[in-house]
Amino acid sequence: MRPATEDNSPRSRSARFDRYNPMNTMNEPGSATKKQVRELEETARELHALLSPCRLCPNGCGVDRLSGEIGRCGIGPSARIANHGPHFGEETVLIGDRGSGTVFFSGCNLACLYCQNWTISHGCEGADLTDVELADVFLRIQKSDCANLNLVTPTHQTHVIVAALAIATANGFDLPVVWNCGGYESIETLRLLDGIVDIYMPDLKYGANDVAQRLSGVPDYVDVSRRAAVEMHRQVGALRIDGDGLARRGVLVRHLVLPNGLGGSHEVLRFLGASVSPDTYVNLMDQYRPRHRAGSVAELGRPITAEEYADALRAAEDAGIHRFA
Numbered sequence: 001m002r003p004a005t006e007d008n009s010p011r012s013r014s015a016r017f018d019r020y021n022p023m024n025t026m027n028e029p030g031s032a033t034k035k036q037v038r039e040l041e042e043t044a045r046e047l048h049a050l051l052s053p054c055r056l057c058p059n060g061c062g063v064d065r066l067s068g069e070i071g072r073c074g075i076g077p078s079a080r081i082a083n084h085g086p087h088f089g090e091e092t093v094l095i096g097d098r099g100s101g102t103v104f105f106s107g108c109n110l111a112c113l114y115c116q117n118w119t120i121s122h123g124c125e126g127a128d129l130t131d132v133e134l135a136d137v138f139l140r141i142q143k144s145d146c147a148n149l150n151l152v153t154p155t156h157q158t159h160v161i162v163a164a165l166a167i168a169t170a171n172g173f174d175l176p177v178v179w180n181c182g183g184y185e186s187i188e189t190l191r192l193l194d195g196i197v198d199i200y201m202p203d204l205k206y207g208a209n210d211v212a213q214r215l216s217g218v219p220d221y222v223d224v225s226r227r228a229a230v231e232m233h234r235q236v237g238a239l240r241i242d243g244d245g246l247a248r249r250g251v252l253v254r255h256l257v258l259p260n261g262l263g264g265s266h267e268v269l270r271f272l273g274a275s276v277s278p279d280t281y282v283n284l285m286d287q288y289r290p291r292h293r294a295g296s297v298a299e300l301g302r303p304i305t306a307e308e309y310a311d312a313l314r315a316a317e318d319a320g321i322h323r324f325a
């Protein structure tokens, strides 16, 4: 789907337009030191307090998860994961030689009609783990020499993730932590992650709230995800990549181009360039396929065209974006 001509490929655009110089970031956001074990334990306690009534994410369901009530995300107080291990399908800057150490969390705080992993996200397939067992998963990923710990769809399980990080850190865990989320994050929860997450990798899915309501079931996605992206950038700054080509710290934004302009690519990219930073590292994704319940919306019923993707690339360039995955 990506245009075949060399001049229009994101990688060649990146080479031509990447004016980013990490030496110029001395006064930029992202200088916080990592939280140590005691601080992680304290943060885990603060996050647990957000579960009853649950306001861990912007859905604010208000259910008492500590007593077993279940909100929109479908998950109780324990961790539930579908699978974990080295993964080579992520962005090049995350995988290195040994892969990105992904942990796929079950459940989700969004309800996207076109979800590719719906049996995990909506069906909540997976196994329940204690914080000690989850910490063991993190340590095994480090033992596998993965480039990072890549937490996929973590938002609604933040409390147990941080508790597990405290245990793992006490036992020598020190990989960069990647927060691989849908972008629907509360500022209160994000602030508690300051000094814990090294690389934020949010989706920015939409440019209009009414489309988000129709396709992902939340009424305020654009406002919430934009505030979240600004907070993420405040914490960790633009993505910094080391001499081995691996991401170390910063924000990497994913935007999936949807057919018929449903993803609002122009609005999303304009916002990123103007209100986050033109140095934002962006993965402009072309792989949309109509899956799950996408057939219920006529405009979602086909892959994108080459022209739709080229149009999104032009929008990125017009917004001053110049760093592409």
Ligand code: SF4
Binding pocket: 054, 055, 056, 057, 058, 059, 060, 061, 062, 063, 065, 070, 071, 072, 073, 074, 075, 108, 109, 155, 156, 157
């Ligand atoms: S984390 Fe789950 S239960 Fe809590 S507010 Fe979000 S969707 Fe609701």
